[in-house]
Amino acid sequence: MTVVRTLCGQCSVGCGVRAMTGEGRDLSFGGDPVHPANSGLLCAGSGAIDAMVPLDGRLLHPLLNGQRLSWDRMIGQAARRLKDVLHRHGPGCVAMHVAGGLLTEDYYVANKLMKGFIGSAHIDCPSAGGAAAEIYRRALGEDAVPGTYEDVDRAELILVPGEAALRNHPILADRVQAAREEDGARLILLSDGADEQVIPADIRLDITRASAAILLNGLLLHCHERKLVNRAYLDRHVVVPADFWARLRHGHDLWSVARRCGMQAGEVRAFYDLVAAGRRVVTLLDDGDAGLMQAVLNLHLSMEWIGRPGATAFALARDSNAMGAREVGCGNRQLAAHRDFSDDALSSTARFWSAPHMAEEPGLSGDDVPDAIERGTIKALLVVGGLAPEHRLSPLVAKVPLVIMTTPWAPEAGAKNLLALPSPVWIEKDGTATGADRLISRQRRLFPLPGEAKPDWWSLTQIARAMGWGDAFHYERPAEIYREHVRLTGYRNGGERLLDLRRHAPISNPAYDELTPWRWGEIPFDEGRFPTPDGRARLLL
Template sequence: MVTAIKTTCAYCGVGCGILATPTGDRGVTIAGDPDHPANAGRLCSKGTHLGDTVGLEGRLLHPEIAGRRTSWDRAIAHVARRFADTIARYGPDSVAFYVSGQLLTEDYYVANKLMKGFIGSANIDTNSRLCMSSAVAGHLRAFGEDVVPASYDDLDDADLIVLVGANSAWCHPIVHQRIQAARAARGSRLVVIDPRRTETCEGADLHLPLRPGADVALMNGLLAYCRAEGICDEQYIAQHLNVPEGFWDIIDACDLWSTARTCDVPPADLRRFYELFARTPRTVTMFSQGINQSLRGTDQVNAILNVHLATGRIGKPGAAPFSITGQPNAMGGREVGGLASTLAAHMDFAPDTIARVQRFWSAPRIAEKPGLKAVDLFRRIGEGKVKALWVMATNPAVSMPDAGRVREALAACPFVVVSDCIADTDTSAFAHVKLPAAGWGEKDGTVTNSERVISRQRPIFAMPGEARADWWIVTQVARAMGWRNAFAFERPADVWREHARLSTYQNGGTRLFDLRAQVALSNADYDAMAPFRWGGRPFADGLYSTPDGRARLLPVAQAPLQPVLADWPMTLNTGRYRDQWHTMTRTGLSSRLSVHRQEPLVELHPEDALALGLAEGALARIATPQGASVYRVHIEPGQRCGEAFAPIHWTDRQSTGGRTGLLSRPLVDPHSGQPGFKATPARVEAVAPAWHGFMVAAEEPARPEILNAALYATRIRAGAGWLVEFAGDGDPQAFLAAMLPAGSRIEASDAKRGRHRVAVLDGDRLKAAIMVAPAGSPLPTRDWLVAQLAAAEPESAMALLAGRPATPQADRGPIVCVCFDVGLKTLIATIAEQRLASVEAVGAALSAGTNCGSCRPAISKLIGESQEAVNG
């Protein structure tokens, strides 16, 4: 009997434990680990379907130089020589690493050691800069150390949970389920503060749809209310906080009415929130990208921390500010020093810490100042100041703001190395050297989640082809550059022990991050490591990691809010979809994860859509000063007027539209360097194609250059094949001819009316089918044709060309429950017909919502709408 392997999920910072049972060479069944403290056996849709993403399709399996396969020895020697030559000619700051929260802690540690301690530059930054570096900067300013002073257990103990800029129902579903469980068990109240009415708001006690960027005003107003009501803990303030001169003057100047006006929320709702907070000592305030991804993100973080510090709601069960991270090992990167703004092991660039780390590493030279943060790094590459770049496990050509400029920089860089598990990404297209890295399921090391729990990620499969672990790749390059003894690591446990030793080296209790119990861990104990949380309950003793042991209240004032600009009258907000991850190189492999949102949508308030002449399902172009991209329109009453929302996931590999990274400004928070993705001035305008259509295909269709011939085209996995949506101008015949594969064709065309239908057969099997009609004309539903790709005997030619079976079938609508394939129309009909009044009742009837739970908020919303229809 095959034993299940305990490992950790590849996706968000919740850090769920997984039981992975191999089933053949590259097969695996996935279940939640009931013993893991982060998830207790629960998994969201992405984690549940990890088994769909472990095949070798699209994998980079061999080293390449200039697009040609080579040996590891030659690739390592070439990278080492080019980096060494560049450093010799232009100095250490002429090279850089751009790394990722997808790396394991051991990978991060070796890369950071090489760059900062041996190359001698701090030009190593991470894509985590884009998602949580404002939280790091806020923690450092307030606590003296980057410590998240909370755990998921605090959610179980809280009487009030405040979610600020955090769509937990979609982005951290297991945390959201834990919040809902706490509400059911102890009656905890939930307040959601978010410009959008997301599924996280379903069932919340209060939603405050504040104006983007008004969070400092909101939190300063809350602290002013607490001070006026005598809620501030004066004893705690006197004993444990430093309060700078003038701090209370800023706070006392905030009144409820002016705060409500700044935040653009009803004063009664604002008062309700303030009163609820004031009378609930056990309060957890969770915040995520809506706070961090702002041009004033660090101030927004400190405004939240100020409230918790001044009211003494920190270091106690159920009372804490809680930054929840985006990536699986963003925290591990923070611990080793993977950000350009920190040195190593929670140490900064103070002279004594620089000397300490240099002694520990026996480094020949060491970085003496912070390096280039992500946006500045790519700007310097474009200016020719950084001449050699190594990108590890990330896709900046898509994910960086002003991504068009990033691509120009990559194209101009004299030497680009990309180590990745995927062969062809938007970034690797610019690589002079590609190095095959291990993927999830092959990695061996540790990760740290949002609550500081360190878990093992264990290999399920042998590494395919010539793929190697990232720590090994970096180690080999370091040895080839002449530092063999300092990088004599032979296994990840060796790296882990050195990382643990550095955390405790001459620490003396000055930093909470201290892994002294791990220093002498044996290889066997490392392999068997159970999840553990470092730091205990931070600040329970009122002592902080500052020179005087006191936390600092930071005087932060609300900055002027972005005015409405004549040429750019809309505000663009960006974020994630429930079932996708980053740039879809992994989740895009799963057809089940593609059905929830099959295209990149621009979400608009009905009033904005009406003013722009846009209907549901139309096409619209979002333009900003940085670029433009086309999206499908979704009308969403939960949007604020004047604001648009678009997803971050689509790339050139999947679509000609939806390229959201092109649109955001390359402007950053002055303290953290984090880009402001949440409020870009934009313009939305209608796109009017002459025709539209779709194609289903059994084999991967349409190279990106063919898709680019259309005005809009996007492709996803669907069932046993692919689904391509498209629209265009002019005569569609050339586009259709390029799209369709070879095979026996049956056709029905009416050129005069602009209707074309073609099915391609391979014997009796459907190979592809394409449907085209004038823009605005209806097309058949996609599900039935997608199902025919897997049918042993497809229906008649007439049925295939009609796009529907001879015997009509019920239209289930867009899929809501991915796990059980339950559609929107099925849910609506069943809820109404059976008068179902709870998510549990819907689960009993249809199974929807009973597995991963990611669809439960959507089901709850449908129940509420059904009840409103009955009562209305």
């Protein structure tokens, strides 16, 4: 038996796994007791690891329109056809869909190829989306989660708007319960009445999902009018729009909030008094609701519940390694290394990559790509990591003249215009992933790649080389991609961005293989320092 320390990969918590592999695809596993995300615990979701062991339904050889082809011929076909599309229609006719559950090295190569060399930012990457990333950038200056799981251990009050935030992350839910039972933290759940109510809580307020932002905006107004906000902190470290408090008053007085939330006024007031008295408050929420995320950050900034142990606003990404996708900018609105599409960021990224065809503006969103396919403006679609049958793009694949797809799963028989390249499932991947609290860990493959399957980054690298970009895509192993990624985070970064991994730039191949979990960013925003042009955060209207 061989012991391998790897990751679960079923959600954004990033739990460590200690696996034992034997002959064939024999596997047993448990939680890794030394991994800081889970300390040996695993939830029922880890059972998906067992489901990945059989090879039923797997794509094991490259297929062109359903016919088996050698890798050399397949790469040549992909490069020739993609070149032809670019020559005829330009980069704006190329879109990319990037599935969740990839490693940071896969996301990095996909983003680099698409934005720097094909010249398009039409990247549909659900993992890199979510409301939280954009709200963090606007309010705090960077998409950097302010806290860690350890903040839950230190909190005196844990506020959770929506039980799903814990139900979808059972190991974190266990941590919350441990904080209650061992350290005396109080848990307040703002729960939809339709929730199963399986999470024990000290206080449960049944309100509709749409009411949570209203209740928290009302709490902020209450704290302001009672002079409970940290005025000195706001004056020094936060930009408050001139009409912010006047606009907040509209519809957020006690009686209006009670009516809009379906609560009694006394119940609302008791909630206000309890939360406002807290000093170490952690709010945990899903990252999909922009209005709720904005209300939470406004509250935490006004009360200085940020940048200190046990006080943070923590939006939980939904997909495994969603944070890795966000770090490399694998989406339609960001460049790599937490950069935007500003002139300076474009020029420095193009220089670092030696990119000949840098995308100059944000691309189509994930919602817009299907419409563009229906209109016939997308002539080539690159799919990295496969498409689930229920995905909104699946029925549209046949409408795109050229589809190049890396996927672990055999396509439907008779698929036309499809170049299918076999790729690994999670337990066959090798690289790094970032958990929801900025913890970078090594994902190590448990089994050799079956058949002729190749890593997603390898397939994209071969296509890039065949298109004439070999100097920029020289990678032979994931450690080389990791080194380039961490160098880019430090390139022309004079401390204005928290994402700075440059200390790992000289990491050797053996050291990469043995990499232990580490977290970037230290304690973000401590002492009121924010990576904005004036060094101050923003309250958002």
